[in-house]
Amino acid sequence: MSLDITVPVEDVSSLRVGNIVYITGLVVTMRDQATKRLIAFFQSNVKPPFNLYGIPVFHCGPVVRRIDGGWRVEALGPTTSMRMEDLLESFLEVSGVKIVIGKGGFSEKSTDVFKRFKAVYCSPPGGASALLSKSVRRVSEAYWLDLGLPEAVWILEVYRLGPMVVTIDSHGANIYSMVREEALKRVPKILGNI
Amino acid sequence: MELDFEEVLLDVVFKLIDKAVKTVPIDVEKALIEAYETETSEIGVKMLEAIVENIKIAREEGGLICQDTGIPVFIVEEGLETPWRIDYHRVFTEAVSKATVRIPLRPNVVHPLTRVNTGDNTGVGIPVLHVVKTDGSDIKIHFMPKGAGSENVSSFHMLTPVKSVEAIKNVILSRVVEAGGMPCPPTILGVGLGGTAEEAMLMAKRVLLRPVGERNANPEIAKLESELFEAVNKTGIGPMGLGGRWTCLDVKIEYAYCHTASLPLAINFQCWAARRASAIVKPNGYYEVL
Numbered sequence: 001m002s003l004d005i006t007v008p009v010e011d012v013s014s015l016r017v018g019n020i021v022y023i024t025g026l027v028v029t030m031r032d033q034a035t036k037r038l039i040a041f042f043q044s045n046v047k048p049p050f051n052l053y054g055i056p057v058f059h060c061g062p063v064v065r066r067i068d069g070g071w072r073v074e075a076l077g078p079t080t081s082m083r084m085e086d087l088l089e090s091f092l093e094v095s096g097v098k099i100v101i102g103k104g105g106f107s108e109k110s111t112d113v114f115k116r117f118k119a120v121y122c123s124p125p126g127g128a129s130a131l132l133s134k135s136v137r138r139v140s141e142a143y144w145l146d147l148g149l150p151e152a153v154w155i156l157e158v159y160r161l162g163p164m165v166v167t168i169d170s171h172g173a174n175i176y177s178m179v180r181e182e183a184l185k186r187v188p189k190i191l192g193n194i
Numbered sequence: 195m196e197l198d199f200e201e202v203l204l205d206v207v208f209k210l211i212d213k214a215v216k217t218v219p220i221d222v223e224k225a226l227i228e229a230y231e232t233e234t235s236e237i238g239v240k241m242l243e244a245i246v247e248n249i250k251i252a253r254e255e256g257g258l259i260c261q262d263t264g265i266p267v268f269i270v271e272e273g274l275e276t277p278w279r280i281d282y283h284r285v286f287t288e289a290v291s292k293a294t295v296r297i298p299l300r301p302n303v304v305h306p307l308t309r310v311n312t313g314d315n316t317g318v319g320i321p322v323l324h325v326v327k328t329d330g331s332d333i334k335i336h337f338m339p340k341g342a343g344s345e346n347v348s349s350f351h352m353l354t355p356v357k358s359v360e361a362i363k364n365v366i367l368s369r370v371v372e373a374g375g376m377p378c379p380p381t382i383l384g385v386g387l388g389g390t391a392e393e394a395m396l397m398a399k400r401v402l403l404r405p406v407g408e409r410n411a412n413p414e415i416a417k418l419e420s421e422l423f424e425a426v427n428k429t430g431i432g433p434m435g436l437g438g439r440w441t442c443l444d445v446k447i448e449y450a451y452c453h454t455a456s457l458p459l460a461i462n463f464q465c466w467a468a469r470r471a472s473a474i475v476k477p478n479g480y481y482e483v484l
Contacts, residue, residue, distance in 0.1 A: 020240060033309065063261050063300040074298060075258035080343045080376050104343065104376035105435060125244040125434055126343060126378035127260035127467040130252035148311030150300055163244055165237055165436060175237075176374055179437040183371045183429040190428045191363055 004160070005099075008054025012098045012120045015166045017173040021122055022162035026140060026155060027101065028052060029060040031079055033151040034144055035087045042094035049143055050155060052095050056122075059084060059102030061150030063129075064139070071139040073156065075129035078103035081121070085110060092117040105167055105176030114168045121168035124161070135161040199278050200285055202479045203335075207268075207289035209483055210337040212297055214471040215263050216252050221405040222382075222443065222468045223249055229380055229433070229440040238438025242380075245433075245466060260467040263299040264339030266290045266321035269400060273330040277477050280333075283323055287316045302342075324396065336403050336472045344377035344463040350395055353457040359418070362387070362459055363425060369461055370426050370442070375435020378465035380443045382406060383426065386460035387415075389450035397448035398462035403470055406444040415447050422447075433466075443468075 003015070007025025015021070028050065030038065041048045062076035081102030084091070088110055091097070098119045103126040106113075114121060124132055135158045143153040167175040218226075226249070230242035252259045268286050291314040293299055303317045304310060315321075328334070349369055353361045366385065386397030409416040422445040432438025443466065452458060475481040 018237065061261065061300060063258060063263065063298060065298055075261040075300075077261045079262070080346065082376055103378065103434065105374060123375075123434065123436070125241045125248070126375075127262070127341070127465055128244050128248035129261040130255065130257035130259060131244055131248040133257065133261075134251070148301065148304065148309075148313075150302060151309075151311075163240055165240070167436065175436050179431060179435060180371060180374050182437075183431050186429055187364075187367050187371060190367060190425050191360070 007056065009098060010054050013118060013170050015120050015169055016171070017166050017169045017175050019166040020163050021166060022160040023056060023164070024159050024161070025157070027056045027058045027158055027161065029058045029062060029154040029156065031059060031061055031151050032083050033147045034153050035084050035091055037144060037147070039087060039090045039094055050141065050153065052097055054098070056099035056101055057095070057097045059100070062154055064149055064154070071142055073133055073136045073139060075133050076136065077129040077132050078124050078126055080104040081106060089113050092119055101164060105174070108174065108177040111168060111172055111174040111177060115170055115172045118170045120166055120170055122164040123167045124164040132161065135159050197479045199479060200280070202475065202481065203280065203285050204289050206335060206473050206475055206481050206483070207286055207337070208293055210335060210471040210473055211266070211289065211293040211339070213483060214337050214339055214469045215258050215297065215299065216256060218249055218259060218467060218469060219405065221407060225406045225443040226380070226466060229443065233433065233438050233440055235432055235436070235438030237436045238433040238440065241433040241436060242440070259469060260341060261300060262341040262343065263302065264341045265302060265345070266315060267338045267340050267399070268321055268323045269336040269338070269403065270323070270325045271328045271334040272325055273332045274327050275331040276333055277331070282325060286321045286323060290315050290321050331477050333475045334472060335475065336470065338402065338470045341465055341467065344381060344465040347373035347377045348398070348462045350391060351459045352391070353459050355455065355457045358457060362418070363422065365459060366422055366461060367425060367429060370431060371429055373463060374431060377463040378467065379431055379435060380433055380440040380466050382443050382464040382468050383422070383445040384462040384464060385445060385447040386458070386462070387447055387449040388452035389458055390452070391458055393450055394458040394460035395462065397450065398460040401446040401448035402462065402464045402468065403472070404446050410447055412449070415449055419445050419447050
């Protein structure tokens with residue numbers, strides 16, 4: 001099933017693992033360093049300079065080019081979310097973010113974190129930046145450029161960003177851990193046969 | 195006019211970088227199309243469809259295959275009879291720096307502790323450079339932009355010689371399952387077998403230059419490649435780790451003899467966006483991008 005999601009989105013409980021989704025509206029990119037800084041802002045009771053209400057956070061470091069007075073996205077795609085796993089719980093708690101976009105998934109321990117914060121994880125194909133960057137309409141704003149271009153926060157206006165698969169939903173399902181668990185069971189059999 | 199060989203190399207390397215980040219080699223594309231046509235999981239098909247479409251768009255519109263334009267790795271085969279004395283590190287650094295602005299590439303290179311970005315994909319020890327001497331007078335340059343998703347799950351193991359083949363298979367399958375979707379499967383597995391610790395990893399990286407589907411010339415190694423290829427694709431990890439038939443496009447092994455007490459094994463994962471480009475440069479400055 002293919003679904004169109006328009007930002008802002010507050011309630012993601014209707015999304016289930018296996019759904020194919022496309023997102024239209026604003027998305028905010030964040031990786032390791034920006035996630036860390038965002039949490040530090042909230043923990044010291046300082047409001048971050050951008051709004052995250054109802055906006056998906058995209059684990060992504062785009063390729064950008066300076067054009068007169070602004071920026072243009074040359075390429076973008078998901079980065080490996082596992083690097084942010086240790087920060088996930090605090091991140092969802094302080095930010096209130098309901099949709100996280102990235103690749104590679106989280107381990108089983110994070111399945112419950114998504115459930116608790118009623119959030120979902122969506123995965124576009126990794127590396128498909130020529131395809132995915134077609135959905136970028138413009139760079140709305142850029143923050144924390146001191147972190148370097150890939151680690152900075154890019155607020156992007158996108159039209160039908162996707163395809164993405166809902167891979168962890170808010171009901172406790174996680175495709176990555178299901179696949180891994182099955183694979184672990186298969187390994188001894190495969191080894192016995194070769 | 196006297197030949198400015200360094201200028202030629204700068205030109206060649208720029209072209210290699212430009213080609214590598216915007217295309218995947220034909221053998222890789224073929225393998226991905228075959229995977230798309232034969233994948234059995236619905237989500238897997240969706241992922242592979244997007245991947246194949248992505249390659250097409252990048253080719254037609256000159257866009258980047260992947261936003262992670264990687265860390266620059268160069269492997270040079272320098273003919274023993276070349277009349278030129280080249281400071282490859284200096285030339286490649288200049289080419290990478292220029293390419294970062296002009297193509298543009300994503301500036302990925304940072305200090306390992308402070309994480310401060312140099313802005314131009316160069317830095318202490320970067321670009322990574324390996325030079326080997328070969329016969330003849332040509333210089334062959336290979337460029338591989340290596341993404342972090344696949345590099346981060348690479349591993350090195352010192353195995354016990356008594357267990358040999360079973361242990362090799364067990365370790366590789368376990369690593370594939372552990373890595374899951376992180377290295378962007380279907381991957382290509384580069385395996386370095388034997389040698390020493392550092393040599394094993396270098397072999398695992400270097401073997402990724404060989405085309406998908408080509409088997410090692412040594413029949414025992416070729417057999418192990420085929421067996422591992424089948425075994426990895428039975429794990430069910432699938433495209434992007436979301437389940438399915440295609441977990442890897444190939445397994446490639448380079449081997450060296452080793453100490454009687456050792457069995458070094460290195461695994462270097464390569465993502466489906468297995469970008470690489472090579473060129474041969476003649477002593478007279480004529481070159482061919484392969």
